[in-house]
Structure formats: C-alpha cells, structure tokens
Amino acid sequence: MAKVLAVLYPDPASGYPPEYARDGIPAVDAVGDVLLTHADALDFAPGQLLGCVSGELGLRRFLEAAGHEYVVVSDVTGDRSDFLRELPTADVVVSQPSWPIHLSAARIAAAPRLQLAVVAGAGTDGIDLEAAARRGITVAETSATATVSIAEHAVMLMLTMAHDFLAAHACVTDGGWDIAGSVERSYDLQGMRVGVVGAGAVGLAVLHRLAGFGVGLHYSDPVRLRPQLETELALTYVPDVAALVRSVDILSIHAPLTPETYHLVDEAMIESMPRGSYVVNLARAELVERDAIVRALSSGRLAGYGGDAWYPEPPPITHPWRSMRHAAMTPHVAGATLPAQARSAAAVREILESWFAGAPIRSDFLVVSGR
Incomplete structure (x- = not known):
C-alpha cells in the first residue's frame, strides 16, 4: 500500500x-x-x-x-x-x-x-x-481542469482595469459619491487591441471569450494556430513578442516560465508599449520584472497591471505589488x-x-x- x-x-x-x-x-x-x-x-x-x-x-x-x-x-x-x-x-x-x-x-x-x-x-x-x-x-x-476559470479571470481583470472598477467600488465603500473621480480613468474594452502571449489552452480560451467584445485580437506563439481559426476569430498573428507589445493596448500573458521567458516583460519592453497600456499576467510572476511594473504604474507608462501569480508565494507583507496603485491583484486564485x-x-x-x-x-x- x-x-x-x-x-x-x-x-x-x-x-x-x-x-x-x-x-x-x-x-x-x-x-x-x-x-x-x-x-x-x-x-x-x-x-x-x-x-x-x-x-x-x-x-x-x-x-x-x-x-x-x-x-x-x-x-x-x-x-x-x-x-x-x-x-x-x-x-x-x-x-x-x-x-x-x-x-x-x-x-x-x-x-x-x-x-x-x-x-x-x-x-x-x-x-x-x-x-x-x-x-x-x-x-x-x-x-x-482550470482552463475556463483562468480564462474568465483574465477577461475579468481586463474589464476591472479598463473600467477602473476598483476605484468606483472604493468610492461607495468609503462612503463617497464621487462620480467624476470614479470615471476619470474609465474606458470601454471595445475598440482596444488585445495581444495574447501564448496561445495554448488558456490563451486560446481567452481569445475565444474576447471575440465578442469588439476588440482587435492579436497573438504570439511559437506554433501558429490553424488558418481557419484565425479567420473565425479575426486573429492577427505576430511571431515576435517585442513587435506584438508595440501594437496593442492590453497584453495578456499565458506563457510558461522558462529561461527564455524569464523577465520577458522588462523595463525596455514596457517602454516600447503605447503609453497607458495594461498588462495581465496569470501565468508566473517572474515572466515580468517586478520592480519595472511598480515603476511603470507610478510613472503612468502603464495604466494598470492585473496579476494572480506572485514571487515568492506567499509574498511577504512588504511585497511592493500589495500596495501598487491601479493594480488588480489576486492571491493565485484564478484556477x-x-x-x-x-x-x-x-x-x-x-x-x-x-x-x-x-x-x-x-x-x-x-x-x-x-x-
């Protein structure tokens, strides 16, 4: 036994x-x-x-x-x-x-x-x-078994950040009614360009769920999807991640952590993104450079960061991602x-x-x- x-x-x-x-x-x-x-x-x-x-x-x-x-x-x-x-x-x-x-x-x-x-x-x-x-x-x-849950979580974070839901929610729970202050950073997802890094099971599920939102869908993956699927979802394939991030408003990362993808999104890559971009990372925390994210949110280079994975886990109470403004963070619960x-x-x-x-x-x- x-x-x-x-x-x-x-x-x-x-x-x-x-x-x-x-x-x-x-x-x-x-x-x-x-x-x-x-x-x-x-x-x-x-x-x-x-x-x-x-x-x-x-x-x-x-x-x-x-x-x-x-x-x-x-x-x-x-x-x-x-x-x-x-x-x-x-x-x-x-x-x-x-x-x-x-x-x-x-x-x-x-x-x-x-x-x-x-x-x-x-x-x-x-x-x-x-x-x-x-x-x-x-x-x-x-x-x-977690594919659907993670994909839905990714879309939720995109909507949460674009509509600045957290600020509006805090307004009412804090006893206020600041309508103008609650919408000064609020945007529709419709019309934005979303780039997915990693079109495996989760990345593909995210693309499927976003197809009805009126967004421009772009993706990057070592293996290109079938032409029929690209046509069905109106996908634009971009082989190079560095080129992908320059042409999208929201970057959603669903790639494995390997020596090649470690700190994939670093300060230089963030600087190449359109100002006010959003980054969603539900894969592994070390796919992005921790302090570069903090600095980009503080400077306004990024409009928001949505994350579910941390390094280390559990993170210490002093982890800078716990107190970032314009961030939608969860404790590794997406799946x-x-x-x-x-x-x-x-x-x-x-x-x-x-x-x-x-x-x-x-x-x-x-x-x-x-x-």
Whole structure:
C-alpha cells in the first residue's frame, strides 16, 4: 500500500465553510476535453471547497478504503516543515500551484520511495522534471481542469482595469459619491487591441471569450494556430513578442516560465508599449520584472497591471505589488474556483486510480512518464 502526501492550502481564516453561496455548481458535461469523471463515485459534492486542508481534495475515503495512507499538510515553510518531515516516506505527492512546493533534485534524492508527483492545477515549474525523469518518477498535472476559470479571470481583470472598477467600488465603500473621480480613468474594452502571449489552452480560451467584445485580437506563439481559426476569430498573428507589445493596448500573458521567458516583460519592453497600456499576467510572476511594473504604474507608462501569480508565494507583507496603485491583484486564485476544484479533484482521483492499477495515465495529464 502507498503513502499519499497532499500539500494543500490552509482552511479559510473564518473556518471551513458550513454552507455555500450556491447549491452546487452549474452542470457542464466537459470542459477543455476533461470530463468530471465517474461523478457518481466521487466522495464529494461538486461545489464544495476541496483544495484546502479540510477539503482534502475529496480523496480520503477513496484512498483509505483501498488501504492507502493519506496525509494532508499545509506547512511548507522552512527546513522543519510538515511537508519535509513527511516527504522521505511518501510514495505519492499531490500539490497545488496556489500553495507551491518545490521538489528540487535534492528533495527528490531525499525521498527514496517517491514514485508519483501530481500537481492539482496548472504548472510543474516547482518540480525538477529532469531529476524526476532520472529517478523514474512519474509527474502529472491537471492543468486542463482550470482552463475556463483562468480564462474568465483574465477577461475579468481586463474589464476591472479598463473600467477602473476598483476605484468606483472604493468610492461607495468609503462612503463617497464621487462620480467624476470614479470615471476619470474609465474606458470601454471595445475598440482596444488585445495581444495574447501564448496561445495554448488558456490563451486560446481567452481569445475565444474576447471575440465578442469588439476588440482587435492579436497573438504570439511559437506554433501558429490553424488558418481557419484565425479567420473565425479575426486573429492577427505576430511571431515576435517585442513587435506584438508595440501594437496593442492590453497584453495578456499565458506563457510558461522558462529561461527564455524569464523577465520577458522588462523595463525596455514596457517602454516600447503605447503609453497607458495594461498588462495581465496569470501565468508566473517572474515572466515580468517586478520592480519595472511598480515603476511603470507610478510613472503612468502603464495604466494598470492585473496579476494572480506572485514571487515568492506567499509574498511577504512588504511585497511592493500589495500596495501598487491601479493594480488588480489576486492571491493565485484564478484556477481555483469551486467548479475548477471539482474538476481538478476528479482528475487527481483518475490519475491515482490509473497509477494504482498500473494503467496508462491520460495523456492530457501526463508530464513525465516514469515507468
């Protein structure tokens, strides 16, 4: 039998929810070609908070009924964290991008029993994939389960910044009624030019959702989309990101973090953008240069920055992005809506079922095949 170690974010500060805002979630047969598998057999009701410690990804009954040990922790800080204490005896590790762990080569070496690492969400940049492959460790992720949620979040941030929603909301919550002050930076999205960097699953979903907003759609990706799709969505392909940013009003980044994309959006690139541009980054924080963003918002070179990913995570209270003006920041929640959690938990269960049965893991989920 296996020991499964799950590293999940802590419960809400107000306590695990005794009830929810809605009864369940809208029924969807498939999202991004990833089904909410064997729904009748799941040990949770879709719409529950699953990603935190008490939610346990809805896996405890399934695992313990099969004789496996299931350990759930949230402490990932320091050399004496619960995660590091449990890791050496774990056969399987399940983690989340929104509460990241780092499986470095050294940590993999210190976990002799580890055979499977699963990311419940999008992004395996916290795992040394080469070290995992050398050890024969299988790595999987459930990225497709968060595609819709992240794409909707991106469009929300664009609208939030363009309409200056945060200033208008603060006006009423602060007891004011400053109409002129609430709209002095408010614009329609219609007529703007939006550039998407990375036309993978999320980037393409963003383009689809923006098609009805009357915006000019541009994108950059190493692999060009099908001509039929470009025609259908009225897309303009720009091979070079540096050229793309010079010709758009909103830049939405959906690229992986690699040595080539590290600080992709730096001070020089920001200076080349039209004054008053907006940047949305729902991928990884280090795709942009942190302090260059702060300076550009202060100077007015950028009109807004919308972000969900931070470095480090969780960020210290002194992190400059916490106090930037004209910024719409969220704590890495874009892919963690309750429907996304249901899809991700179901996908994690499917991965584990396949793994325990010695069956192939669905190609949508597989990152490194260790056996």
